Amino acid sequence: MRIRAAVSAALASAGILLAGWQSGTFVEDTGSAAASTSAGTAGAGSSGSSTAGSAGAGAAAKAGGTYAGSVVKTRFGAVQVQITVKAGSITDVEALQLTDDDRKSIQISNRAAPLLRAEVLAAQSADVQTIGGATVTSDAYLNSLQAAIDAANL
Amino acid sequence: MNTELLPALAASPRAADARGTIKARHRRRLFHADLLVTVAWASVAAAVALWLADGGATGFSTLAGSFTALGIVAGLAGIDLVLLMLLLAARIPLIDQTVGHDRALEFHRKLGKPSLYLLLTHGILIAIGYGMAEGLDPVSEAVSLWVLVPDMWLAYISMALFIAVVVTSLVAVRRRFPYEFWYAVHLLTYAAVATSLPHQFSVGALFAEGTWQRWYWLAVCIATGAALLHYRVLEPVIATFRHQLTVSRVVTVAPGVVSIEMHGLNLNELAGTGGRFFIWRFLARGLWWHPHPFSLSAEPLQFDASGRGLLRITVRNLGRGSAQLAGLKPGTKVALEGPYGIFSTAARSRDKVVMIGAGIGITPLRALLESTPFTPGQATVILRGRSEQELYLGDEILDLARHRGATLFHLTGARSARHADNWLPAHAADAGHRLTDYVPGIADADVYVCGPAAWALNVLMDARAAGVKEDQLHYERFDW
Structure with a gap:
């Protein structure tokens, strides 16, 4: 009887895992397709960064103020950050928009944003690591940030 | 001799018709036992499948992703084992009547260390995986998760509580403390599970709002909580009010051994429970908070068809509390939980x-x-x-x-x-x-x-x- 339990437990577990894995590969396929298209839009977004940057720039110097970065579009939604500069250093980074297309993206953004902000404030540049599990959001965040830093002439 | x-x-x-039923009942019990084992393993598989179905396996494309992925799997399996442990301790009649109260608790104890190891692995691997992706060492990553990410501080508290609960249950540690201390620390399990839940749903992207995985996990957690509440709180309260037990007399059987007889209502429902145990609380000063597990020493005795009758337990002055039972006054109200066990x-x-x-x-x-x-x-x-x-x-x-x-x-x-x-x-x-x-x-x-x-x-x-x-x-x- 113990054999019957072991066999049925093994079969049931294997079946459940297989079903999960099968629907997982489906997600993976659609996911990578979306990723390749998003690379294009992300590129287009960052090309627009110069316009946004120049709009906010002008006479801006190292004095201080707030500078908005470009709007970077991703497959999960648009990302835009704003920095606050005082005496030539970044004192705050605020996310004006974050990837928010679906609940899951919001959740990823909520985790990534505070970590990115802390990293940027420490490094005083956009040259920081992306957040694990939030690569798309991180890339967009740092692209927008770079535009804001450019606008501030830091 | x-x-x-x-x-x-x-x-x-x-007795002759009973022979057929013994065989049939035995087969049914073995079937239930196999079914429970299957469901338990399947639930662990299902927890991992939730993550696989979300495309979790893609994480293995990078080293950092692999750490994170394994960390997530460990966390899912760990919490699933914790929920199984709670169900094993919930005194669910199907489990009790299939494997018995003591065997259920034995499985419960066996799962204690594995579930803690899985949860610790979860924390460590996630810190390494996230840290590698961000160029941080695991310790700094752990600190930044704690400080910066909402709900994560609760998860750290949860981990500390789980460690406390398992450590105080280790045989060597448990012997050093009175039962009441162990019991009080064990109650913290509920706090440990409760503090672990927010980060699962808010930080873990797997259970984000709108995913079917979130609904499954919520259903499993709520069902476990409901089973605990029903079988460990509601049923005993209902049984206590339904049977209205009152001590009628205490008879000395031998030196240091007394039989306690209690009269009550609806005792026909307890027929056939001879040998099974109940948890008794005698509602007298200084005694009410002490639960006593004792078996009936006789089948319930019924006075009439309405179920009025007598219950009897026979007790020896063994430990704390048992000695006081000899001095119970007739008229003392009794709360009961049970019957439990398959003796x-x-x-x-x-x-x-x-x-x-x-x-x-x-x-x-x-x-x-x-x-x-x-x-x-x-x-x-x-x-x-x-x-x-x-x-x-x-x-x-x-x-x-x-x-x-x-x-x-x-x-x-x-x-x-x-x-x-x-x-x-x-x-x-x-x-x-x-x-x-x-x-x-x-x-x-x-x-x-x-x-x-x-x-x-x-x-x-x-x-x-x-x-x-x-x-x-x-x-x-x-x-x-």
Whole structure:
């Protein structure tokens, strides 16, 4: 009887895992397709960064103020950050928009944003690591940030 | 030694139909046991499948992703085991009637360390995986998760609580503290689970709003909580109000041993529970907070069809609290939880039955002998004590054995000095007697053993040597 339990437990577990894995590969396929298209839009977004940057720039110097970065579009939604500069250093980074297309993206953004902000404030540049599990959001965040830093002439 | 072979009486028709039901019930119980094992394993597989279905396996494309992925799997499996542990301790009738209360708690204990290791692995691997992706060492990553990410500080508290609960339950640690301390720390399990939940749903992207995984996980968590609330809180309260038990008298059976009789209502619902245990709380000053697990020492006695009647337990002054029970006043209200365990007819698998009891462990056998079905000549009762006075309720058992046609042995005398691991009195042990000498057909019988733990283990060993298989051995462990 113990054999019957072991066999049925093994079969049931294997079946459940297989079903999960099968629907997982489906997600993976659609996911990578979306990723390749998003690379294009992300590129287009960052090309627009110069316009946004120049709009906010002008006479801006190292004095201080707030500078908005470009709007970077991703497959999960648009990302835009704003920095606050005082005496030539970044004192705050605020996310004006974050990837928010679906609940899951919001959740990823909520985790990534505070970590990115802390990293940027420490490094005083956009040259920081992306957040694990939030690569798309991180890339967009740092692209927008770079535009804001450019606008501030830091 | 006094040995008396009692004459068999005419077979009662009731016992004859019972033979078919014993076999059928046994098959059903084995089926339920296999089903429970399957569901338990499948639930762990399902927790991992949730993550696979979300495309989790893509994480393995990078090293950092691999750490994170394994960390997530460990967390899912760990919490699933914790939920299984809660269900095993929830006193769910299906589990209790299938494997018994003590076996359920044994599985519960076995899962303790694995679940803690999985949760620790979860925390460590996630810190390494996230840290690698961000160029941070695991410790800095852990700190930044704690400080920066909402709900994560609760997860750290949860981890600390889980460690405390498991460490205080380790046998070596547990022996150093009183039961009440262990119990209080164990209650923190609920806090540990509660503080772990927010980060699962807010930080773990797997259970983000709008995903079916979130609904599954919520359903599993809520069902577990509901089962605990229902079977551990509501059912006992309902049973207490339904049976309205009141102590009617306390009778001294032998020095240090008392029978407590309680009258109450709807006791017909408790018929057939002889041998099973209830958790009693005597609602008197200084006693009400102390739960006492005791078996009925007789089948419920019914006065009329409405279920008014008497319950009886027989108690020896063993530990804290038990001594005070001798002084219980008639009229004291009693709260009860139960019945629990399968030290009862529910565990039967064969037509023959052997009951072996020592000391106060004789009393549940007295109740079992009263109700469990057998044809005359198919049952053997072996009572063990240092003296005749220690064979508690011996007179009642003699009467029952006469009426039902059971063979009865009284084995009295001190233990053998030469055969320390022998359960028999010295004269029998030294003469080389074994269990098969008393019950030649024991290999094809259900064997119920109740008595002090070390003694009972010796009986079980002798029974196994006589060819009794594990599923024929019924031994209720009352130690916590």
